[in-house]
Amino acid sequence: MKSTLKRKTGISPTASRIAQASLQLFNQQGERNVTTNHIARHLAMSTGNLYYHFSSKEDIIQALYQSYGDRMAWLLAEADARRHSLEELVVVLDAVLQHQWDYRFLLQSSASLFPFNAQLRASYQKFEVEQIAVGIESLFLKLREDGLFEGSVAAIRMLAVHFQLLQAAWIAHPERAGQSAAADQVVEDGRRQLLAFLRPHIAPAWQAAFERVASASACLPALVALSGRLAGSERAALCY
Amino acid sequence: MKSTLKRKTGISPTASRIAQASLQLFNQQGERNVTTNHIARHLAMSTGNLYYHFSSKEDIIQALYQSYGDRMAWLLAEADARRHSLEELVVVLDAVLQHQWDYRFLLQSSASLFPFNAQLRASYQKFEVEQIAVGIESLFLKLREDGLFEGSVAAIRMLAVHFQLLQAAWIAHPERAGQSAAADQVVEDGRRQLLAFLRPHIAPAWQAAFERVASASACLPALVALSGRLAGSERAALCY
Numbered sequence: 001m002k003s004t005l006k007r008k009t010g011i012s013p014t015a016s017r018i019a020q021a022s023l024q025l026f027n028q029q030g031e032r033n034v035t036t037n038h039i040a041r042h043l044a045m046s047t048g049n050l051y052y053h054f055s056s057k058e059d060i061i062q063a064l065y066q067s068y069g070d071r072m073a074w075l076l077a078e079a080d081a082r083r084h085s086l087e088e089l090v091v092v093l094d095a096v097l098q099h100q101w102d103y104r105f106l107l108q109s110s111a112s113l114f115p116f117n118a119q120l121r122a123s124y125q126k127f128e129v130e131q132i133a134v135g136i137e138s139l140f141l142k143l144r145e146d147g148l149f150e151g152s153v154a155a156i157r158m159l160a161v162h163f164q165l166l167q168a169a170w171i172a173h174p175e176r177a178g179q180s181a182a183a184d185q186v187v188e189d190g191r192r193q194l195l196a197f198l199r200p201h202i203a204p205a206w207q208a209a210f211e212r213v214a215s216a217s218a219c220l221p222a223l224v225a226l227s228g229r230l231a232g233s234e235r236a237a238l239c240y
Numbered sequence: 241m242k243s244t245l246k247r248k249t250g251i252s253p254t255a256s257r258i259a260q261a262s263l264q265l266f267n268q269q270g271e272r273n274v275t276t277n278h279i280a281r282h283l284a285m286s287t288g289n290l291y292y293h294f295s296s297k298e299d300i301i302q303a304l305y306q307s308y309g310d311r312m313a314w315l316l317a318e319a320d321a322r323r324h325s326l327e328e329l330v331v332v333l334d335a336v337l338q339h340q341w342d343y344r345f346l347l348q349s350s351a352s353l354f355p356f357n358a359q360l361r362a363s364y365q366k367f368e369v370e371q372i373a374v375g376i377e378s379l380f381l382k383l384r385e386d387g388l389f390e391g392s393v394a395a396i397r398m399l400a401v402h403f404q405l406l407q408a409a410w411i412a413h414p415e416r417a418g419q420s421a422a423a424d425q426v427v428e429d430g431r432r433q434l435l436a437f438l439r440p441h442i443a444p445a446w447q448a449a450f451e452r453v454a455s456a457s458a459c460l461p462a463l464v465a466l467s468g469r470l471a472g473s474e475r476a477a478l479c480y
Contacts, residue, residue, distance in 0.1 A: 030356035116270035200440035
């Protein structure tokens, strides 16, 4: 992931190392309990050196949010490209859950941090509201046109909103957040929950296929392939 | 609400005043941005006096969580007592949303704060997990037995989990959290969202009644009555 962060944000190797260590500490110890001093000490680096690369903890969070957002946007495009195959859509869903778990401190902290910090609030508005929320709504409406979802446009729009809320709430939930739960289990349980949530909205013609996918076991080889450094055009090998 | 807090927690008038001011500041400015110094200054009180009543900011949060939880438990019992009337259930739902909005900083902060603080984590486990989650599951299963919800026991259990996640996510969402949105609007929108979420699980025999309730306009007189200081046995006048 280190190299992903570096490649995606175009920051220096040292800045990338700081961001990567911060991500790990934020996830493990809670972002609120980790100061720039902790991060510098963890890296055996002077705080002066750290401040040369990031002017504040919020700056580090901003860089991590950028990296998180870039990959989310990529995964959303993947979902759109794969929307004619339920199996492939579920592989992307797993990859999204895995990615959100990798950056879980962001989902835990967003409600208490983002609204009260001008820079983070602006990034949130630009990325989460204007890009991701719009993209997921558009994907859901296409899936409705494709015949997968049943319901009015208004109902499917609301479904898209609830889907995003549930997905984030699943990852950020205090019962999971403080634990070092196995990522595989979080992803598998999350997928199961989200598919159960979508079930009542699947059109009759798709229900048999949906149940087949929903009852399939974890598909880790495909997930690993998709979560890796594959170019967007490459297709993950599927295990269904 | 000041008197409610005092009555519910049995704390001194000064402690109640500190807790009440903290609640207001946490909600308005973000809990993370408010220190005990801010709270003392806001009350024109010495920090020494504040520390006489609460040993830390976490102690204040713990008292507010207790007060939040007591009323949530009361509202859950109300929902159970009123479960044979859809109209009355919706009045309770409005009261729950109003109450969560009144304590919104808790829902914003819980994911980043509770897992990493031993005292708050223990309270969360005892109240949110063992009392409220169990109570809502039990309520949903009774509503299934009453014939309102359709689906397997497993499906309705999952519905109860998702309902709680969505309810909290609705209140704590960064798009709302940082704003001083009108409480009436938050409650009305939240009710609309949650009823839409439940719609696919309503049994055919109840659908007409459900649509009637779901399309009714805000019922503020009943909400105000229920949110006030009525004893549990009193019935709110309904406006449907």
